[in-house]
Amino acid sequence: MAEVRLKQLVKRYDKQEIIKGIDLHVQDGEFVVLVGPSGCGKSTTLRMIAGLEDINAGTIEIAGRAVNDLQPHLRNIAMVFQNYALYPHKTVKDNILFGLRKSKVSRAVMDDRLKQVATMLQLEELLNRKPADLSGGQRQRVAMGRALVRDADVFLFDEPLSNLDAKLRHHMRTEIARIHQNLKTTFIYVTHDQVEAMTLGDRVVVMWDGEIEQMGTPMDIYLNPVNTFVATFIGSPSMNLIPATYRESNGMIVMADLELPMELLPGVHTANLKDKQALYVGIRPDFFEDVHYASELEAYWKLPERTIELIEPLGFDKEVSFSIGDQFVKARLDLRSDLQAGNALGLAVNPERILVFDRDNGMRVN
Ligand SMILES: Nc1ncnc2c1ncn2[C@@H]1O[C@H](COP(=O)(O)OP(=O)(O)OP(=O)(O)O)[C@@H](O)[C@H]1O
Ligand SMILES: [Mg+2]
Numbered sequence: 001m002a003e004v005r006l007k008q009l010v011k012r013y014d015k016q017e018i019i020k021g022i023d024l025h026v027q028d029g030e031f032v033v034l035v036g037p038s039g040c041g042k043s044t045t046l047r048m049i050a051g052l053e054d055i056n057a058g059t060i061e062i063a064g065r066a067v068n069d070l071q072p073h074l075r076n077i078a079m080v081f082q083n084y085a086l087y088p089h090k091t092v093k094d095n096i097l098f099g100l101r102k103s104k105v106s107r108a109v110m111d112d113r114l115k116q117v118a119t120m121l122q123l124e125e126l127l128n129r130k131p132a133d134l135s136g137g138q139r140q141r142v143a144m145g146r147a148l149v150r151d152a153d154v155f156l157f158d159e160p161l162s163n164l165d166a167k168l169r170h171h172m173r174t175e176i177a178r179i180h181q182n183l184k185t186t187f188i189y190v191t192h193d194q195v196e197a198m199t200l201g202d203r204v205v206v207m208w209d210g211e212i213e214q215m216g217t218p219m220d221i222y223l224n225p226v227n228t229f230v231a232t233f234i235g236s237p238s239m240n241l242i243p244a245t246y247r248e249s250n251g252m253i254v255m256a257d258l259e260l261p262m263e264l265l266p267g268v269h270t271a272n273l274k275d276k277q278a279l280y281v282g283i284r285p286d287f288f289e290d291v292h293y294a295s296e297l298e299a300y301w302k303l304p305e306r307t308i309e310l311i312e313p314l315g316f317d318k319e320v321s322f323s324i325g326d327q328f329v330k331a332r333l334d335l336r337s338d339l340q341a342g343n344a345l346g347l348a349v350n351p352e353r354i355l356v357f358d359r360d361n362g363m364r365v366n
Contacts, residue, residue, distance in 0.1 A: 002063035002153035003028045009058035011044055018044055020210040031180050031187040035197035036207035042190040046156050050079050078152035082159040084143030086131040093127040096145040117149045137168040157189040194234050206230050228362040231282050240329045241280040248275035256325025264301055264351040268366040278359035287353040288331035291346035300348040308345045
């Protein structure tokens with residue numbers, strides 16, 4: 001068990017700064033997920049923690065001691081890679097034990113750990129098979145077993161599920177959550193899949209272009225994104241960002257033909273806004289409600305009626321599209337709403353769920 005601290009961590013390739021001085025404190029036993037678009041520096045960060053990549057500035061501490069100059073095998077960490085390679089001529093058992101055999105662990109301890117990991121990953125029946133005779137998901141479990149069999153302080157995962165199909169990914173996600181609950185060891189997990197990040201992490205760290213944009217619980221990041229990048233990266237379908245302008249004379253936020261009274265919005269300080277300031281109004285598709293079922297109609301913002309342009313049924317939910325000015329907007333409504341394209345649509349939104357961003361720099365203003 002160990003906490004991990006990154007202080008002002010910097011990585012450069014040639015002259016280009018890839019990791020731009022990040023600070024991160026992962027608590028002992030915490031499950032932290034680093035998420036962000038391709039190329040933002042997730043793997044580089046993880047590889048620096050593992051000691052597989054030099055660092056150019058800053059400090060990495062594991063269990064309270066700086067490990068900058070410590071060889072990877074002395075850091076007491078185990079890592080699962082995206083492109084795991086199993087030894088094709090070795091059995092599942094030998095693949096799992098390969099790393100341990102090189103260290104000075106007694107046979108009894110080894111047998112004990114193998115049994116534990118095989119049970120945890122449901123590999124008991126497969127221990128004598130070769131990788132070629134396993135399914136993709138089973139191979140992935142073996143790769144994970146190889147890391148988990150080590151009694152490491154910290155486990156690092158670099159997109160371990162990205163090679164699996166959607167169904168298996170979902171299943172393995174649940175498995176990983178369960179494994180963490182059992183082990184209660186520090187997990188740092190990298191993915192570019194925001195659903196994986198939201199479902200697995202005690203805390204989610206959203207990265208972009210070598211920097212940490214925001215960290216927090218999944219719910220905090222979902223409900224309170226600090227800027228338009230985080231707002232649109234997390235959540236599917238993406239948050240609607242509706243271009244708007246602030247009109248000081250009557251305290252309205254104007255979106256094409258719609259007006260949203262500022263006084264409805266909690267936490268908005270009109271003193272922070274300038275007349276005619278360019279804004280985005282951000283509303284997640286999930287937070288639109290059919291006026292017929294809106295729970296607190298009095299307090300909600302009721303949109304003037306829109307025309308339904310498109311309906312995409314998803315089973316329990318459906319995505320309903322309409323326009324505000326030139327902006328295509330999506331609402332996700334449930335089974336109760338019986339709607340048809342071309343019909344009028346009455347929607348309401350809890351004002352606490354309406355976010356306002358500066359259109360120039362993307363930062364939240366409420
Ligand atoms: N050895 C290298 N030499 C030069 N540039 C590199 C090297 N390794 C990585 N980079 C660059 O560093 C940046 C971050 O790469 P990294 O692999 O950390 O991204 P990532 O967030 O893991 O992306 P992905 O989701 O695609 O795996 C990228 O722009 C990449 O091109
Ligand atoms: Mg990567």
